[in-house]
Amino acid sequence: MSxxxxxxxxxxxxxxxxxxxxxxxxxxxxxxxxLVAFVAWAVWLDAQVRARFDxxxxxxxxxxxxxxxxxxxGRTLSLEQLRESLEWTDYRVTVSATSPGTFALRGDQxxxxxxxxxxxxxxxxxxxxxxxxxxxxxxxxxxxxxxxxLARLEPQYIGGIFPAQQEDRELVRLEDFPKDLLAALIVTExxxxxxxxxVSVRAVARAFWANLQxxxxxxxxSTLTQQLVKNFFxxxxxxLMRKANEAMMAVLLERHYSKQEILQTYLNEVYLGQxxxxxxxxxxxxxxxxxxxxxxxxxxxxxxxxxxxVKGASHYNPRRHPVRAxxxxxxxxGLMADSGIISAAERINAQALPLSVADADRAGQREYPAFLxxxxxxxxxxxxxEDLQNEGLRVFTTLDPWLQHALEQATVxxxxxLEARHPAQRxxxxxxxxxxxxxxxxxxxxxxxxxxxxxxxxRALDAKRAIGSLAKPVVYLTALESGxxxxxxxxxxxxxxxxxxxxxLWQPQNFDRKAHGVVPLVExxxxxxxxxxxxxxxxxxxxxVANSFxxxxxxxxxxxxxxxxxxxxxxxxxxxxxxxQGVAASGFVxxxxxxxGVTDQHGQTLSAYGIKGKQAFAPAQIQWLxxxxxQVVEQGTAKGLQFLPQPIAAKTGTSxxxxxxxxxGFDDRYLGVVWVGRxxxxxxxxxxxxxxxxxxxQTFARIGVEPLPPSKALRFVKVDNQGKLQGEHCQGQSYxxxxxxxxxxxxxxxxxxxxxxxxxxxxxxx
Amino acid sequence: MVxxxxxxxxxxxxxxAQAPVSPHISSSxxxxxxxxxxxxxxxxxxxxQAEQARLAGKITVAQGYLEQARQIEPRNPDILYxxxxxxxxxxxxxxxxxxxQRGLIFAEEGSLVQQRLIELLAQLYEQQGRMMDAATLRLKxx
Numbered sequence: 001m002s003x004x005x006x007x008x009x010x011x012x013x014x015x016x017x018x019x020x021x022x023x024x025x026x027x028x029x030x031x032x033x034x035l036v037a038f039v040a041w042a043v044w045l046d047a048q049v050r051a052r053f054d055x056x057x058x059x060x061x062x063x064x065x066x067x068x069x070x071x072x073x074g075r076t077l078s079l080e081q082l083r084e085s086l087e088w089t090d091y092r093v094t095v096s097a098t099s100p101g102t103f104a105l106r107g108d109q110x111x112x113x114x115x116x117x118x119x120x121x122x123x124x125x126x127x128x129x130x131x132x133x134x135x136x137x138x139x140x141x142x143x144x145x146x147x148x149x150l151a152r153l154e155p156q157y158i159g160g161i162f163p164a165q166q167e168d169r170e171l172v173r174l175e176d177f178p179k180d181l182l183a184a185l186i187v188t189e190x191x192x193x194x195x196x197x198x199v200s201v202r203a204v205a206r207a208f209w210a211n212l213q214x215x216x217x218x219x220x221x222s223t224l225t226q227q228l229v230k231n232f233f234x235x236x237x238x239x240l241m242r243k244a245n246e247a248m249m250a251v252l253l254e255r256h257y258s259k260q261e262i263l264q265t266y267l268n269e270v271y272l273g274q275x276x277x278x279x280x281x282x283x284x285x286x287x288x289x290x291x292x293x294x295x296x297x298x299x300x301x302x303x304x305x306x307x308x309x310v311k312g313a314s315h316y317n318p319r320r321h322p323v324r325a326x327x328x329x330x331x332x333x334g335l336m337a338d339s340g341i342i343s344a345a346e347r348i349n350a351q352a353l354p355l356s357v358a359d360a361d362r363a364g365q366r367e368y369p370a371f372l373x374x375x376x377x378x379x380x381x382x383x384x385x386e387d388l389q390n391e392g393l394r395v396f397t398t399l400d401p402w403l404q405h406a407l408e409q410a411t412v413x414x415x416x417x418l419e420a421r422h423p424a425q426r427x428x429x430x431x432x433x434x435x436x437x438x439x440x441x442x443x444x445x446x447x448x449x450x451x452x453x454x455x456x457x458x459r460a461l462d463a464k465r466a467i468g469s470l471a472k473p474v475v476y477l478t479a480l481e482s483g484x485x486x487x488x489x490x491x492x493x494x495x496x497x498x499x500x501x502x503x504x505l506w507q508p509q510n511f512d513r514k515a516h517g518v519v520p521l522v523e524x525x526x527x528x529x530x531x532x533x534x535x536x537x538x539x540x541x542x543x544x545v546a547n548s549f550x551x552x553x554x555x556x557x558x559x560x561x562x563x564x565x566x567x568x569x570x571x572x573x574x575x576x577x578x579x580x581q582g583v584a585a586s587g588f589v590x591x592x593x594x595x596x597g598v599t600d601q602h603g604q605t606l607s608a609y610g611i612k613g614k615q616a617f618a619p620a621q622i623q624w625l626x627x628x629x630x631q632v633v634e635q636g637t638a639k640g641l642q643f644l645p646q647p648i649a650a651k652t653g654t655s656x657x658x659x660x661x662x663x664x665g666f667d668d669r670y671l672g673v674v675w676v677g678r679x680x681x682x683x684x685x686x687x688x689x690x691x692x693x694x695x696x697x698q699t700f701a702r703i704g705v706e707p708l709p710p711s712k713a714l715r716f717v718k719v720d721n722q723g724k725l726q727g728e729h730c731q732g733q734s735y736x737x738x739x740x741x742x743x744x745x746x747x748x749x750x751x752x753x754x755x756x757x758x759x760x761x762x763x764x765x766x
Numbered sequence: 767m768v769x770x771x772x773x774x775x776x777x778x779x780x781x782x783a784q785a786p787v788s789p790h791i792s793s794s795x796x797x798x799x800x801x802x803x804x805x806x807x808x809x810x811x812x813x814x815q816a817e818q819a820r821l822a823g824k825i826t827v828a829q830g831y832l833e834q835a836r837q838i839e840p841r842n843p844d845i846l847y848x849x850x851x852x853x854x855x856x857x858x859x860x861x862x863x864x865x866x867q868r869g870l871i872f873a874e875e876g877s878l879v880q881q882r883l884i885e886l887l888a889q890l891y892e893q894q895g896r897m898m899d900a901a902t903l904r905l906k907x908x
Contacts, residue, residue, distance in 0.1 A: 070808075070834070070838065072807070072808035072838065073806075073807065073808065074806075074808075075838075120830065121815075121819075121827050121830045121831060121834075122827070149807035149808050149810065149811035150807070150808045150811045150812065437837070437840075438840075439840030439841065440836065440837060440840060442837070586871065588864070588868055588871075596830070596833070597830055605824070605826055605827050605830070607826065608826045608827065608829050608830035608833065609833075610829055610830075610832070610833035610836070610849065611833065611836060611849075611865070611868075612861055612864070613864055613868070614864050615864060615867040615868060615871070619871050
């Protein structure tokens with residue numbers, strides 16, 4: 001009998017079904033983990049997409065514009081100035097000016113089809129303007145066929161205030177894009193854009209096959225949405241993860257936003273070229289950059305050129321690689337014809353056209369870095385830099401491009417001539433200049449260095465150099481205001497020694513190293529005699545002279561040292577212009593101003609700036625000084641201006657050892673200050689009258705001089721050689737006096753002194 | 767000194783008079799609208815725009831149009847007066863005062879604009895508590 005063995009106690013072993021269950025559980029867990037990770041990834045990407053797309057999409061740099069040319073009867077305006085002003089704002093000469101952005105010349109008449117423009121004080125629609133010129137003045141203006149009192153041209157774009165990445169763009173709404181351009185972009189870059197969901201499997205497969213056949217990457221499968229995601233959210237890194245992010249974000253983008261929103265963003269985002277430091281983004285700005293016209297003025301060939309740039313803005317740059325760019329353009333035109341956007345005949349015509357790209361160096365695309373420095377510094381008083389760089393503000397300035405170009409041309413010409421005469425100075429000379437309007441202190445031109453388009457050291461604002469004899473008129477103003485001196489007062493130009501507080505002796509010499517004896521006050525100024533001026537300044541009083549500098553608006557503290565009388569005072573050309581602004585404006589001291597107004601990106605006025613100032617000197621007093629300054633041209637160191645209409649007020653200046661050459665002058669419209677020197681502060685073989693004066697003279701010769709009017713506050717009276725007033729029948733030299741201070745009847749010879757001096761502005765008023 | 771006595775006397779007499787000196791611009795000197803008066807066509811057009819902006823409450827824009835007019839005719843006292851008047855209306859006496867002074871330089875002796883500028887300047891002085899200066903100015907106008 002067999003003994004049944006009790007069944008062995010089995011140790012539990014995992015059954016195959018149990019092990020399968022466990023594997024599935026693990027798989028399930030893995031899937032769950034992956035799913036959670038995927039969802040987290042998607043949520044994270046979704047948050048990124050929405051945050052960026054719903055918020056501020058771009059940093060919009062402030063756009064800065066020059067002062068627009070105003071057209072009204074009586075305005076001084078040459079045909080050349082009008083033509084150039086139009087060309088600098090990218091207007092094209094045509095036969096009859098039938099579309100916005102064009103103009104036609106017909107003898108003395110200029111027909112302009114001005115584009116619509118949003119000025120700082122409101123938007124104006126496109127207008128047909130007809131201007132009649134006569135003797136370099138506007139004699140009649142018509143707007144849309146009606147006689148008009150006033151019209152404005154479009155102001156020139158002169159630069160932007162960019163954030164660090166220097167991206168620039170001009171935002172355009174989708175409805176403002178030409179339909180053919182949109183269609184051309186879609187057929188070229190993403191045929192199925194309107195139907196796919198962000199990623200096109202067909203496009204990826206087609207690209208994969210094409211690349212496999214070519215054994216290299218010849219075709220991309222990215223949709224427009226993916227391209228936007230890549231530009232907008234990601235880097236250009238080539239990795240699977242980046243590609244996966246791109247695809248997922250594209251899908252998410254399409255889920256949240258309409259095709260129209262995505263396309264509009266793409267059109268404004270895409271990188272289409274480089275202009276120096278500026279990166280050109282979006283079709284709106286690219287249209288102006290390459291063709292000098294807004295999008296709606298583009299023809300089919302131009303649209304195709306821009307669309308061709310999407311594949312590679314540098315590779316297909318029409319300026320650098322015209323052959324490549326034309327091939328690409330013609331390819332796009334072919335696609336446009338194949339898909340019915342244009343007819344076969346239109347394709348043939350468009351392909352026959354040259355690329356016709358606008359000049360990259362044209363005025364409408366250049367920047368004015370020195371002036372922009374000033375604009376930036378003045379804007380910073382009222383606006384945060386962050387807002388200036390990001391909020392798309394529009395800044396309207398006082399710059400007059402016509403004056404600026406005249407100044408730049410005169411400077412380059414003069415420095416070239418000087419260096420040709422002294423080859424040892426070649427490449428070493430620098431210059432800086434400021435021009436303002438006499439009555440308002442608006443800065444009309446500003447030159448920061450010899451190379452006007454150089455972004456760097458701005459000598460007009462930041463180079464403080466000894467002003468030499470440009471300090472002298474302040475000494476003479478103080479003397480005249482004291483009531484003791486007049487232009488006929490004899491002053492002594494013999495050697496002079498002044499003992500300073502530290503016991504050191506100061507013995508200034510004249511430029512010609514000669515003493516000129518006793519001369520009338522006006523001659524001492526006109527000939528810029530150092531010894532006479534030093535003696536006069538010491539008699540007038542150093543504190544009084546320092547006080548006059550302050551009253552003229554100089555913020556820099558002037559120490560009352562004797563050497564200040566002859567210009568041992570370092571100022572920038574901008575400060576010198578500020579100092580003389582009050583002299584040119586008959587005693588109205590005002591801060592120089594570079595900005596007229598600011599709007600937000602929608603044209604809403606945020607700020608408007610106007611004349612501000614203070615009547616710091618009695619007008620008659622300053623007009624008296626102005627007469628002395630006209631004698632600098634008439635008989636003194638600025639005789640080189642005598643070929644221009646007179647009178648002009650001016651003063652030359654040269655610092656010690658001829659390290660700085662200065663010139664200041666004004667007519668009835670503009671004040672100009674010019675400096676010429678070397679950055680290493682080494683001496684030059686020139687003085688103010690030979691180095692800086694010709695720049696001023698050539699600039700004013702080009703823009704036209706309006707002579708100073710005679711002052712009604714002055715009266716000419718004869719003076720003897722002792723400086724005493726004489727009757728009309730007596731012998732003597734005639735000099736102007738403030739009429740109110742001259743006795744009504746001067747019968748006697750050797751009459752004597754003036755009436756009591758004018759004390760203050762209030763006294764003058766009464 | 768003589769001038770001071772005259773001014774003081776004037777102030778005393780003014781204080782004794784039954785009708786006190788009005789702190790407001792008298793009606794004959796009061797500007798009713800920025801585009802009032804006769805001007806060159808370009809300036810008139812800008813003054814009209816300035817007045818429209820003022821009536822719409824856009825003072826900044828109105829000042830901008832006046833500034834544009836000033837740049838066309840920088841020595842026109844009527845424009846300087848209007849700029850100062852608008853600043854005064856917007857409680858900006860500090861900037862209005864020098865514009866009045868500037869306008870007086872170019873205003874013809876005895877002209878309406880000269881009287882208006884003097885009156886406005888006197889008002890500005892009064893706002894600053896400079897009663898004697900204001901009285902002196904009014905004396906000059908009379």
